[in-house]
Amino acid sequence: MIENTMLLPHKYLDPVEPMVIGECEGCKDNVHETDEHLEIDDVLLHDDTTCIAAYIREVAVRR
Numbered sequence: 001m002i003e004n005t006m007l008l009p010h011k012y013l014d015p016v017e018p019m020v021i022g023e024c025e026g027c028k029d030n031v032h033e034t035d036e037h038l039e040i041d042d043v044l045l046h047d048d049t050t051c052i053a054a055y056i057r058e059v060a061v062r063r
């Protein structure tokens, strides 16, 4: 018997896009309400070392 892969179920868990709550100051991408994120005063960041590092490099002065 030949398996028909077209019959495998699609894995759409939630077709509705999560709400965007702001822009990440690190990667400049949208932060969705479902994303793990950090807030420092008015600054929004993904809870991701890449985003945090990008933000720190932007605001900090290298000595």
Ligand SMILES: [Zn+2]
Residues within 6 Å of the ligand: 024, 025, 026, 027, 028, 029, 045, 046, 048, 051
């Ligand atoms: Zn980010």
